[in-house]
Amino acid sequence: MKNNFITSIRVPWHFYLCLLLILVLSMITLSSGDIDISLSEILLVFTGKGSSFYNQVIFELRLPRLLTAIFSGASLALCGLLLQTYFQNPLAGPFVLGIHSGSAFFVSLWILAGQSLGINFAINYSGMNTIIASWIGSLTVMAILFTISVKIPGKVILLVIGLLLGYFSGALINILVALGDPHEIKTFLTWSMGSFHRTSISELKIMVFILFISTLASLFIARGLNLIFVGEVFSKSLGINPKKIKIIVLIITSLLAAVVTSFCGPVAFVGMISPHFCRLILKTENHFQLIPYTVAMGALIAIFADLLSSFILPFGMPLNSVLGLLGAPFIILFLMKNKIGSYA
Numbered sequence: 001m002k003n004n005f006i007t008s009i010r011v012p013w014h015f016y017l018c019l020l021l022i023l024v025l026s027m028i029t030l031s032s033g034d035i036d037i038s039l040s041e042i043l044l045v046f047t048g049k050g051s052s053f054y055n056q057v058i059f060e061l062r063l064p065r066l067l068t069a070i071f072s073g074a075s076l077a078l079c080g081l082l083l084q085t086y087f088q089n090p091l092a093g094p095f096v097l098g099i100h101s102g103s104a105f106f107v108s109l110w111i112l113a114g115q116s117l118g119i120n121f122a123i124n125y126s127g128m129n130t131i132i133a134s135w136i137g138s139l140t141v142m143a144i145l146f147t148i149s150v151k152i153p154g155k156v157i158l159l160v161i162g163l164l165l166g167y168f169s170g171a172l173i174n175i176l177v178a179l180g181d182p183h184e185i186k187t188f189l190t191w192s193m194g195s196f197h198r199t200s201i202s203e204l205k206i207m208v209f210i211l212f213i214s215t216l217a218s219l220f221i222a223r224g225l226n227l228i229f230v231g232e233v234f235s236k237s238l239g240i241n242p243k244k245i246k247i248i249v250l251i252i253t254s255l256l257a258a259v260v261t262s263f264c265g266p267v268a269f270v271g272m273i274s275p276h277f278c279r280l281i282l283k284t285e286n287h288f289q290l291i292p293y294t295v296a297m298g299a300l301i302a303i304f305a306d307l308l309s310s311f312i313l314p315f316g317m318p319l320n321s322v323l324g325l326l327g328a329p330f331i332i333l334f335l336m337k338n339k340i341g342s343y344a
Contacts, residue, residue: 014281018296022070025303029066030058032311068199069306070299071207072264073274075256077298078211078218080271081278081290082249085225087149087158090334093272094257097145097162099138100266101169103258104192106137108173111188112180131206135258141165142254146246194265194319196306203263210259214252215295221248222287229285268320269327270305274298276334 031037037054044050045058076094083092094100110133144165149158177185191198199207218225224245260267274297278290309322 015293015296018293018300022296022300022303025300025307026066026070029069029303029307030062032307033057033062064199064201064204065196065306066303067204068196068207068264069302071204071211072196072260072267073270073298073300073302074295075207075211075214075260075298076267076271077274077294077301078214078291079253079256080273080298081275081287081294082218082225082253083271084275085229085287086246086249087145088229089159090276091159091272091331093269094138094253094261095266095268096159096166096272097141098165098169099141099162099254099257100261100268101166101173102137102141103134103261104137104266105169105172106133106140107191107262108176108188109133111191112176112184130262131259134262135255137169138257138261139250139254141169142250146250191265193321194267194323196264196302196319199263207259207263210255211295214256215291217248217252218291219288221245222291225287226285229287264319266320267302267323269323269331270298270301273327273330274301276330277301 027039027042030042031039035057037057041050041054042058045054050058079099080093083094083097084090086092087097107130110130141162145158145162148161152158177188180188224240224242227240228242228245257271275290275294278294278297279285282289282293284290305319305322305326308326309317309319
């Protein structure tokens with residue numbers, strides 16, 4: 001049994017190619033900016049022989065941003081894979097299903113209601129407080145979607161409901177913005193555009209811990225995910241408890257989406273497109289292989305998008321604008337190729 005499990009989680013050579021590309025893009029990220037740093041100087045910094053100025057630039061500015069992109073992309077990709085498998089919907093993802101919107105609403109409530117509560121949240125809008133607020137929002141939306149999915153077996157209807165929840169949350173956010181303090185509004189709008197630049201090393205530790213635990217939990221239920229993808233009736237006949245899988249998926253996806261949203265804002269499309277890239281390349285639905293590869297692919301896409309958002313124009317572009325320009329055409333082509341009507 002142990003040998004079979006070890007064999008199941010072996011990954012193909014594509015995974016190692018993805019890791020190599022992550023390393024290459026990471027070096028470009030660390031070397032690029034207002035101050036160019038050579039590869040040799042970067043190596044000196046990591047071996048403890050670099051200058052104090054380059055040490056400060058890399059360890060205080062560029063490395064936290066790079067690691068945030070890696071772990072945020074990995075978290076959103078894993079979240080998207082689990083949601084697409086459970087909902088049996090290729091468009092499922094934390095952004096499209098309204099999970100990000102739910103998180104954003106509770107964070108906006110936390111930020112924009114700060115003045116009314118007598119606390120200046122606009123200055124310190126990251127940290128454990130926004131993680132809790134973001135998690136409550138994502139958990140609320142996920143609970144609604146799971147409840148509806150039990151009563152309504154259709155796939156497209158869940159997507160529609162997710163979009164409606166997103167619109168509803170957006171309407172509430174607009175009300176808070178209309179009533180909010182200008183300084184708090186600016187803080188919230190900056191946060192809502194998405195960015196990997198705001199996370200500290202201490203906050204990264206929280207993200208890494210949650211991603212690590214979530215990945216292990218996902219591998220633990222990988223066999224159940226494989227069988228649920230075939231059908232819940234079939235999975236029950238083989239001793240899988242779909243309700244248990246649902247609860248685990250609910251906790252993992254809501255927590256991952258909450259942490260990333262609280263630190264980086266509602267980052268779009270990474271969670272939706274990463275699993276599709278992996279399925280197209282691996283041509284498999286085996287989650288023992290998909291989970292590690294999707295995690296790596298999400299990190300790769302996030303780094304690439306961050307590089308484009310920082311250097312595509314002299315003044316940069318919001319992260320979600322770049323992801324929208326990259327993700328929307330891919331999803332449209334995917335739907336045209338696979339005929340969206342077949343998912344109804």
